[in-house]
Amino acid sequence: DAKTTQPTSMDCAEGRAANLPCNHSTISGNEYVYWYRQIHSQGPQYIIHGLKNNETNEMASLIITEDRKSSTLILPHATLRDTAVYYCIVRVSETSGSRLTFGEGTQLTVNP
Amino acid sequence: DGGITQSPKYLFRKEGQNVTLSCEQNLNHDAMYWYRQDPGQGLRLIYYSQIVNDFQKGDIAEGYSVSREKKESFPLTVTSAQKNPTAFYLCASNLAGAPNEQYFGPGTRLTVT
Secondary structure (H helix, E strand, O other): OOOOEOOOEEEEEOOOOEEEEEEOOOOOOOEEEEEEEEOOOOOOEEEEEEOOOOEEOOOOEEEEOOOOOEEEEEEOOOOHHHOEEEEEEEEEOEOOEOOOOOOOOEEEEEEO | OOOEEEEOOEEEEOOOOOEEEEEEEOOOOOEEEEEEEOOOOOEEEEEEEEEOOEEEEOOOOOOEEEOOOEOOEOOEEEOOOOOOOOEEEEEEEEOOOOOOOOEEOOOEEEEEO
């Protein structure tokens, strides 16, 4: 699976959009981009994933560059409960396994 | 409620003892996983199982063992051979096929002294 690079930490004001970048310059054509988040001492929570097109769901939007070498997770109106570590993961989607390789992620702190 | 349960939430053991961590899911998921997380770090894969009675080693399997006798259960045994067993252990599951997100349990924090 391709390696990802994320900033160690970011801050965001409550109510503003949080834009979390991820670099995955060695991504292969059959690798998806996944985002998970982990609130302290809890299990990670799936947020969103995409292959080539931008994606949006009730939690966030995922913007993937045309060359697929980077992506941005957007939380449109961050709340204090969005404070968490956010993990960007790229992986091959296989029918015979779904291994996730976690890096150290980005600690997002939403400030009042 | 559907989901993944791990028990207990906190577990304390003396060095040299084996300990088994429970993971149960009622989501009818085919694949199950065990991860370990150390403070300030990401998750590392210990073992995973895609089908009953079959499992594969992950990146840090040494000192651990698993079984998958039932679809809904995937217990992890931390043996005395694991040199640094104190950690946060997370179980996850997902449907077979792709791309499918993994659902995680609440975790078990194991402390060995």
